Every structure is written in structure tokens, then in C-alpha cells.
Amino acid sequence: MKKKEFDDLVASIRQAGKIRRGERPASRVVGFGDPAFAAPASRSQDPAATRALKLGLRFGPLPAARRELEALRSLAPDDARIWLGAAATEERAKTVGRDARILHFATHGFTDEEFPLESGLALSTPVPRSEGGDNGILQAWEIFESLRLDADLVTLSACQTGLGRELAGEGLLGLTWAFQYAGARSVLASLWEVDDASTAELMRRFYGHLGRGLSKAEALRLAQVELLRRPSTSAPFFWAAFQLMGEW
Helix, strand or coil: CCHHHHHHHHHHHHHHHHHHHCCCCCCEEEEEEEECCCCHHHHCCCHHHHHHHHCCCCCCCCCCHHHHHHHHHCCCCCCEEEEEECCCCHHHHCCCCCCEEEEEEECEEECCCCCHHHCEEECCCCCCCCCCCCCCEEEHHHHHHHCCCCECEEEEECCCCCCCEEECCCEEECHHHHHHHHCECEEEEECCCCCHHHHHHHHHHHHHHHHCCCCHHHHHHHHHHHHHCCHHHCCHHHHCCEEEEECC
């Protein structure tokens, strides 16, 4: 099949899907940030949390994350659901539906390369926690099972969210794969541990450019260039970790 024929086929499939759904375009933005964490010792009885801690997950405050969520809110001031602190729960994350156009997580994350579907995002610790209930860690297998999205973009503003394990025939298994399977057309994720303050600044600029009508790829490029030009964030560590995967 020639490239033009392939492109025409993809376009026709997407158009058919829109007609079948008969839905108005999703316009809501949803964000979770700076969750409230219990002391690590209180998580010692939870196997997922215990393994996450061994893999380097840190439970601590992320005050700059709130700036990211305010930038996100500016994209749809009248139609945004922003959950901060104790309200940023795993239970709420699992209820995000197909009306979310952009979904943003500003928290801690970890990648389990041995068991990639165990990789996760840390959300608020349930207090009290019920037996058999959520543990406050949204893992890739739970995203795979529970979430059904129709999102233009999912942003995983946390450490190492773009990593995973290469599996023949499937690609890179991990959080990005799980969100794409759930229905995200693009996932913005990180390749290494990121700094709270510089990440918040990058996201503020990214959403600012996105709100002015630029494409996701161009909005990210401009945000990264702007941090590159600032003396305090010129090192690649501060701006180069985030990569856009999926539709650009």
C-alpha cells in the first residue's frame, strides 16, 4: 500500500469513528496534582507500595505542581476539574471518562522494568484505607482495565513515566502504553527523574502555547527552547526529559 493510500485509509477510519459515536468534541480538562501522602512506614503492609519504594518512588510534597494545574485550568476556565492535595485520589482518577480532552497528572511516578504493568503514579493515600480498596497508586494494569478515554493528550508530569520494557509486537510496555490503550491519542511523558520547579515552568509554558492554538509538538518545542534560553534551566536535564508520544 502506498503512503497516500494508507493516510487516506487512516483518515476514513477516524472519520467513521466520529460519525458512529455521534458525540460532540470533548472539551473538558482534568488534572490531578500535589497529592497528600501518608508516611512511608504506613505503607509497609501494601505490596505495591513496598515494591514502588524499592524502585525509587518517593512520597513527598510537590508544591510547584499546583502551578501546572493552574496553567491547565486556563485552557478551559469554566469547564475544568482540578483535584489537588487529598482530593487527588486514585478513585477519582479511575472515573475520568471520555469527555476529558486533556488529562494531566502532576505527581510522583515510577517504572517497573521487570513487571511493566506494575508501573504507576502516586496519588493521595486513602485514609482510612479499606481492605481490598484502592492503595493510592494508579498502576498501568489498572489503567488498562479501568479507564476508557477519548483524550487528545495525557500528560504524565512525573519521573520516568516514559520508560518501560520493550516487548515484541507490543512496543514499550508501561504507563504510556496503558494510557494509549485506554484511548489517549498523545501521551507526554518523561525519560528520567525531573525537577519539580523547572517541570512546572515547562508545563506552564507548554499549556500557554497550546492555548494559543499551536500543535502539541510545536507547543512543547517552544516551551523547551524557552527554558534552554534561561540561564537557570539551560541544562538539558531541566527541559529535555519530556517526549510526546502518539499523534503530534
